[in-house]
Amino acid sequence: MKKLYGFMFAAAAAFALTVSSASAQTPAPTESAADLREIEYGKDIFKTKANCQFCHKWDGSGDQGYGGNALPLRTTELTLEQFVETVKCGRIGTGMPYHDRFAYNDKRCYDTTREELGNDTPPIANEYLQPREIAAVAKYVFARQKGRGVKGSYEDCLDFWGKESKQCEQFK
Amino acid sequence: MNHIKTTGMLAGMLLAATALSPAMAADMTMERALKADSEPGNWILHAQNYEGHRFSRLKEITAENAKNLKLAYTVALGGYQSGGRYPHGNLEGTPLVDDGIAYVTDGWGSVYAVDASANKRGSRVIWKMDPGTDRAWAGDVACCGVNNRGVALWKDKIVSIALDGRLFLIEKKTGEMLWEAKVAEPAVGETITLAPLVIRDVAITGSAGGEFGIRGWYDAVDLNTGKQKWRTFMIPGPGEPGHESWKGGGNRWKHGGASAWVTPTFDSTLNLIYAGVGNPGPDWDPDYRPGDNKWASSVVAMNPDDGKIKWGFQYTPNDPYDFDEISEHPIVRMKINGQDRTVMTHAARNGFYYSLDAANGSFITGKQYVDKLTWSTGLDPKTGMPLEYDPKKDVQDYIASMTPRRSRPTTDVKCPTTSGGKNWQPTAFNPDLNIMYIPSAEGCNKLTLVVQKDWEDEPGGTVKPRDRFTGGGGVNQGRIEGSVKGVDPLTGEMKVKTAYRYPNWAGLMATAGNLIVTGWPDGEFVAYDAKTLQEVYTYSTGCGINAPPVTYTVAGKQYIGLLVGSIQKAAILQDSPELKNSATCSMFYAWAL
Numbered sequence: 001m002k003k004l005y006g007f008m009f010a011a012a013a014a015f016a017l018t019v020s021s022a023s024a025q026t027p028a029p030t031e032s033a034a035d036l037r038e039i040e041y042g043k044d045i046f047k048t049k050a051n052c053q054f055c056h057k058w059d060g061s062g063d064q065g066y067g068g069n070a071l072p073l074r075t076t077e078l079t080l081e082q083f084v085e086t087v088k089c090g091r092i093g094t095g096m097p098y099h100d101r102f103a104y105n106d107k108r109c110y111d112t113t114r115e116e117l118g119n120d121t122p123p124i125a126n127e128y129l130q131p132r133e134i135a136a137v138a139k140y141v142f143a144r145q146k147g148r149g150v151k152g153s154y155e156d157c158l159d160f161w162g163k164e165s166k167q168c169e170q171f172k
Numbered sequence: 173m174n175h176i177k178t179t180g181m182l183a184g185m186l187l188a189a190t191a192l193s194p195a196m197a198a199d200m201t202m203e204r205a206l207k208a209d210s211e212p213g214n215w216i217l218h219a220q221n222y223e224g225h226r227f228s229r230l231k232e233i234t235a236e237n238a239k240n241l242k243l244a245y246t247v248a249l250g251g252y253q254s255g256g257r258y259p260h261g262n263l264e265g266t267p268l269v270d271d272g273i274a275y276v277t278d279g280w281g282s283v284y285a286v287d288a289s290a291n292k293r294g295s296r297v298i299w300k301m302d303p304g305t306d307r308a309w310a311g312d313v314a315c316c317g318v319n320n321r322g323v324a325l326w327k328d329k330i331v332s333i334a335l336d337g338r339l340f341l342i343e344k345k346t347g348e349m350l351w352e353a354k355v356a357e358p359a360v361g362e363t364i365t366l367a368p369l370v371i372r373d374v375a376i377t378g379s380a381g382g383e384f385g386i387r388g389w390y391d392a393v394d395l396n397t398g399k400q401k402w403r404t405f406m407i408p409g410p411g412e413p414g415h416e417s418w419k420g421g422g423n424r425w426k427h428g429g430a431s432a433w434v435t436p437t438f439d440s441t442l443n444l445i446y447a448g449v450g451n452p453g454p455d456w457d458p459d460y461r462p463g464d465n466k467w468a469s470s471v472v473a474m475n476p477d478d479g480k481i482k483w484g485f486q487y488t489p490n491d492p493y494d495f496d497e498i499s500e501h502p503i504v505r506m507k508i509n510g511q512d513r514t515v516m517t518h519a520a521r522n523g524f525y526y527s528l529d530a531a532n533g534s535f536i537t538g539k540q541y542v543d544k545l546t547w548s549t550g551l552d553p554k555t556g557m558p559l560e561y562d563p564k565k566d567v568q569d570y571i572a573s574m575t576p577r578r579s580r581p582t583t584d585v586k587c588p589t590t591s592g593g594k595n596w597q598p599t600a601f602n603p604d605l606n607i608m609y610i611p612s613a614e615g616c617n618k619l620t621l622v623v624q625k626d627w628e629d630e631p632g633g634t635v636k637p638r639d640r641f642t643g644g645g646g647v648n649q650g651r652i653e654g655s656v657k658g659v660d661p662l663t664g665e666m667k668v669k670t671a672y673r674y675p676n677w678a679g680l681m682a683t684a685g686n687l688i689v690t691g692w693p694d695g696e697f698v699a700y701d702a703k704t705l706q707e708v709y710t711y712s713t714g715c716g717i718n719a720p721p722v723t724y725t726v727a728g729k730q731y732i733g734l735l736v737g738s739i740q741k742a743a744i745l746q747d748s749p750e751l752k753n754s755a756t757c758s759m760f761y762a763w764a765l
Contacts, residue, residue: 047254048254048259049259051257051258051259053257054257054258058257058312063639063640064622064640064641064642064643064644064645065383065640065642065645069622095645095647119649119650124749124752126259161308162308165306165307165308165309166306166309166358166359167256167306167308167309167312169359170359170636170637170638
């Protein structure tokens with residue numbers, strides 16, 4: 001069943017795989033109130049506005065769907081800076097969309113333009129993001145997903161979806 | 173499988189009263205349903221009549237005077253909350269209208285009774301029944317949006333569904349939910365999106381979830397008791413004919429998709445429903461599931477009393493393209509070589525138009541209706557199978573460069589796209605002109621196979637229930653556009669057509685006033701002259717349209733109404749940046765002269 005969501009696919013070739021030890025969503029002791037606020041803000045963008053979860057799954061464990069595989073964010077080896085660039089610019093030749101409205105109007109992304117890329121231009125994201133939003137979603141992924149095992153835990157699920165849904169029962 | 177949960181202390185009594193209460197004058201009865209054509213002032217069945225024509229005999233509004241149409245009223249609805257993988261709900265429902273009241277749904281399953289009269293002032297929403305859908309749980313296993321395609325009428329009740337798998341019986345006058353029955357199970361990836369089909373005293377629904385490894389089914393609930401009457405799986409089990417078409421070992425057949433998410437049509441003389449069946453799973457890794465994979469990407473004719481399959485016809489055996497054929501199968505009675513025949517038709521997602529003998533499923537004819545079709549060179553005139561279909565092969569190649577295989581995982585540009593020449597958006601049939609109108613999508617994509625992993629109930633498998641199970645995917649190549657095409661219902665010969673700059677995601681309605689009516693993703697509501705498909709009226713609603721129109725009368729005056737509000741599919745946005753900033757809404761619009 002589907003009416004093609006051709007846009008939201010897969011992510012980037014640069015997402016390489018490593019596996020780290022799992023841990024719950026418990027904040028790191030070094031996270032300040034400001035950090036926690038930005039992480040929550042990033043979670044909301046990941047969940048709804050940018051809808052990253054459609055392809056990458058709620059826990060960033062990666063998924064398959066229309067367009068191929070959205071690679072796991074939990075095991076990415078990208079640096080924070082590279083991750084931000086990927087959200088901003090998408091990935092050329094893949095289904096990973098760009099979120100900077102002007103990404104390929106000039107050469108700010110990968111030193112190329114829409115005209116030069118033609119059909120290899122990454123898809124347009126459903127919602128563009130401002131730099132502050134991209135920074136927040138990157139911070140959320142690096143604080144709550146990357147390096148925390150290949151899949152989210154029951155506690156991670158409750159943190160993402162809340163307790164009122166049956167959504168997390170499968171992770172008990 | 174059906175477990176009634178009562179919503180109040182008196183539920184048992186209510187059930188008993190429901191079972192015993194006689195049909196009132198305005199109650200929905202089987203007699204009314206069979207004669208739906210004779211009361212064009214009401215739109216009482218999902219597809220206007222059981223045969224699925226979406227054709228109204230009303231002709232106050234005509235191709236000649238439609239230029240004088242005016243917006244009569246609008247009604248704001250809800251249902252755009254986020255849930256699961258989706259930022260908001262979507263509107264794909266066909267309203268039902270009975271005695272001046274429209275019964276409409278939003279994507280999360282709320283039902284609204286809307287006063288559809290001409291001069292109503294103030295709020296038009298008489299009641300709203302919000303079933304409290306578990307949005308995160310259901311929305312996480314909905315492949316393609318938060319959808320609900322409408323309700324059914326039964327006696328003095330409304331029958332509705334919710335995405336999280338429940339069926340409801342609702343008091344028509346007040347909106348009180350009398351009972352709910354659990355039908356589909358999101359815990360294993362099942363959801364419900366279709367409008368129930370009520371025949372006599374049963375409500376027939378089906379399971380969506382073809383991208384989540386379900387084993388699809390149609391299911392009938394006795395509305396007098398709320399208990400399951402029958403369930404027929406669309407993938408035959410061990411010992412059943414067609415089971416042998418699932419090879420490859422393991423539990424392929426248990427997770428092979430074959431979903432059900434569009435309301436079947438019904439022929440009362442043959443006492444058969446014509447039920448479309450979704451794609452095999454995983455969608456794009458046919459090497460995972462050798463064999464023809466019956467009854468995926470097929471139509472089955474079933475007895476609505478017991479669910480037994482009388483015959484089936486598979487459009488794309490071993491479908492490697494995700495050409496699920498769930499959409500409507502209109503029934504047309506006609507003379508062929510002087511003989512009266514009942515013909516089942518289908519504008520297929522695979523890009524061909526088919527006509528079959530409705531009694532036995534024998535192929536009559538088929539013809540390409542999309543502008544460009546590259547995965548096959550045509551249909552065998554005797555069997556209706558694609559010319560490249562080889563029954564000796566377990567995995568079909570069709571035109572090899574268009575077909576994803578493990579030996580060559582990425583295809584060339586293939587047409588039509590994965591979403592098909594036509595998806596769920598319904599056709600409309602004008603019997604006066606003898607033309608079947610098809611809302612078409614024109615475009616192409618490339619497919620990439622990703623080797624599918626096994627299920628956890630297979631040795632070494634890791635895939636769990638609710639995991640996506642697609643074996644790859646596709647990326648559109650270039651702009652996807654649309655068209656409305658009028659074809660001969662028997663032969664598929666093109667009689668009239670028009671193009672549009674976007675694909676049609678709404679579906680069509682035909683009227684005796686020689687109108688074809690639809691909406692488009694850019695928010696344009698358009699009425700066409702049925703003979704020429706020239707536009708005779710347009711109105712910019714302000715947000716995308718994703719739902720089929722209906723027509724009805726109130727106090728003798730004809731209206732055309734439809735739900736307005738949709739996700740803007742990013743598959744469109746890639747080459748239509750002018751739609752990028754259009755927001756969704758959730759509205760019911762009505763027009764009149």
